[in-house]
Amino acid sequence: MNAAPPLATATDTAFELQALLDAAVDAIVVIDHIGTILTFSRAAERIFGYEAHEVLGCTVDILMNDEDRQSHGSHLAQYLASCIPRIIGRGHEIEVRRKNGTLFPASLAVGLIPESNPPRFVGFVRDNSAQHESEAEAHRLQDRLMHVARLATVGEMASGIAHELNQPLAAIATYAHACDRLLGGADPDVEEVQGALKQIAEQAVRAGNIIRKLRGLAKSERPTRVPSDVNQVIAELNLLIESDAKAHGVDYRRDLQPNLPQVVLDSSQIQQVVMNLVHNALDSLALAQVETGELVVQTRRTGAGDVEISVCDNGGGVQEAIVNRMFDPFCSTKPTGTGLGLPISRTIVTAHDGRLEYSPNEPRGACFKVQLPAMRAEPVSA
Numbered sequence: 001m002n003a004a005p006p007l008a009t010a011t012d013t014a015f016e017l018q019a020l021l022d023a024a025v026d027a028i029v030v031i032d033h034i035g036t037i038l039t040f041s042r043a044a045e046r047i048f049g050y051e052a053h054e055v056l057g058c059t060v061d062i063l064m065n066d067e068d069r070q071s072h073g074s075h076l077a078q079y080l081a082s083c084i085p086r087i088i089g090r091g092h093e094i095e096v097r098r099k100n101g102t103l104f105p106a107s108l109a110v111g112l113i114p115e116s117n118p119p120r121f122v123g124f125v126r127d128n129s130a131q132h133e134s135e136a137e138a139h140r141l142q143d144r145l146m147h148v149a150r151l152a153t154v155g156e157m158a159s160g161i162a163h164e165l166n167q168p169l170a171a172i173a174t175y176a177h178a179c180d181r182l183l184g185g186a187d188p189d190v191e192e193v194q195g196a197l198k199q200i201a202e203q204a205v206r207a208g209n210i211i212r213k214l215r216g217l218a219k220s221e222r223p224t225r226v227p228s229d230v231n232q233v234i235a236e237l238n239l240l241i242e243s244d245a246k247a248h249g250v251d252y253r254r255d256l257q258p259n260l261p262q263v264v265l266d267s268s269q270i271q272q273v274v275m276n277l278v279h280n281a282l283d284s285l286a287l288a289q290v291e292t293g294e295l296v297v298q299t300r301r302t303g304a305g306d307v308e309i310s311v312c313d314n315g316g317g318v319q320e321a322i323v324n325r326m327f328d329p330f331c332s333t334k335p336t337g338t339g340l341g342l343p344i345s346r347t348i349v350t351a352h353d354g355r356l357e358y359s360p361n362e363p364r365g366a367c368f369k370v371q372l373p374a375m376r377a378e379p380v381s382a
C-alpha cells in the first residue's frame with residue numbers, strides 16, 4: 001500500500017507561493033489599502049528596474065505616470081468607501097514608469113486578496129512595449145510597402161506616359177519650327193505665328209497636366225481618409241488611364257453613375273487600387289486575341305446603398321488554375337509580375353471596410369469589383 005503524501009506545512013505553502021511569485025512572467029505587486037507596496041516579484045524587478053528592497057514600503061505611485069498618480073489615491077479611497085471596484089477583475093491598458101523614468105505601455109489586472117482587512121490588492125502587470133513596438137514597426141513597413149507599391153504602379157505606367165508625353169512634345173517642336181520659319185520670311189504673318197504660339201502653350205499645359213497627375217499618384221503621404229466623391233476620385237485618374245489605354249490600343253469607357261453617396265476614403269490609396277486593376281486588365285488584353293480590347297470603369301450604387309467601382313475587360317479572364325489564389329501575395333502568371341497588385345489592393349479595400357471581389361465578365365474577360373461602404377448620415381442628437 002502506498003503511504004499517503006505528507007501534508008503540506010505552512011512553511012511549504014509559503015515556499016510554493018514564493019516559487020510562484022518568482023516564476024511568474026508578469027510583474028506581481030501587492031499593495032495595502034493606502035497603496036504601500038508589500039510584495040514585489042522578480043518579474044516586477046526586471047520590468048520596472050527596481051530591486052524589491054528599494055520599493056517595499058514605498059507607495060505604488062512611483063510606478064505610475066503623472067496622470068494615474070493623481071487619480072490613484074482617490075480611486076483607492078473611493079473603493080474603500082464604497083467597496084465598488086473600478087478596475088478589479090478587469091484587465092486594462094495603462095502606462096507605467098520604470099526606475100529610469102521612462103514610461104511604457106502595460107496591461108494591468110487587479111485582484112482583491114480575500115479576507116484581507118484592511119484590504120490588500122494584488123496587481124499583475126504585463127509589459128506590452130515589445131508588442132507595441134512591433135505593431136508600430138508593422139505600420140511603418142505597411143506604409144513603406146504601400147509607397148513602394150504605388151511607385152511600382154507608376155513604373156508600370158511608364159510606357160503609356162512616355163507615349164502620351166511624346167505627343168505634346170512633338171507638337172511643340174513642330175510649332176516652334178513653324179514659328180521659326182514664319183518669322184524668317186520677308187513679311188511674317190503675325191496672326192499665324194500667334195496661332196502657333198497658342199498651340200505651343202496648350203500642348204505644354206497638356207504635358208504639364210500629365211506630369212502633375214503622375215506626381216500626385218507617386219507622392220508618399222500619411223494615409224488620410226476624408227468623405228469623398230468616388231466619381232471625382234476616378235475622374236482624377238482619367239487622363240492617366242486614357243493615355244495608358246491608348247498606348248495599349250484599347251478602347252476605354254467610363255460609366256459613372258451620378259449623385260453617389262459619399263465614401264470616407266483615402267483617395268490616393270483607392271486610386272492605386274483602380275490603377276492596379278486597370279493595369280491587370282491592360283496586361284490581360286495585351287495577350288488576348290480580341291479584335292477590340294475594351295476596358296470599362298464603372299461606378300454605381302449597390303442595392304444595399306453602398307458604392308461600387310468595377311473595372312472590367314474583355315480579355316482572357318483569370319486563369320482557372322489561380323482563381324482561388326489570385327489574392328495571395330506573389331501569385332502571378334506573368335513572367336515579370338510581382339503578384340502583389342491584387343493582395344495590396346485587397347488590403348487597402350479591406351482597411352476601408354470594403355470588399356474586393358472577382359467575377360468573370362460576360363461574354364468574356366474579367367471583372368473586379370470594389371465595394372465601399374457609403375457614409376452614413378450622422379444620427380441627429382436629441
Ligand SMILES: Nc1ncnc2c1ncn2[C@@H]1O[C@H](COP(=O)(O)OP(=O)(O)O)[C@@H](O)[C@H]1O
Binds near residue numbers: 316365
Ligand atoms: N483582369 C485580369 N484578367 C486576367 N487575369 C488577371 C486579371 N487581373 C489579375 N489577373 C491574374 O491575377 C494575377 C495576380 O495579379 P496581381 O496581384 O496584380 O499580380 P501581377 O499583375 O504582378 O501578376 C495575375 O498574374 C493574373 O494572372
Ligand SMILES: [Mg+2]
Binds near residue numbers: 276279
Ligand atoms: Mg498586377
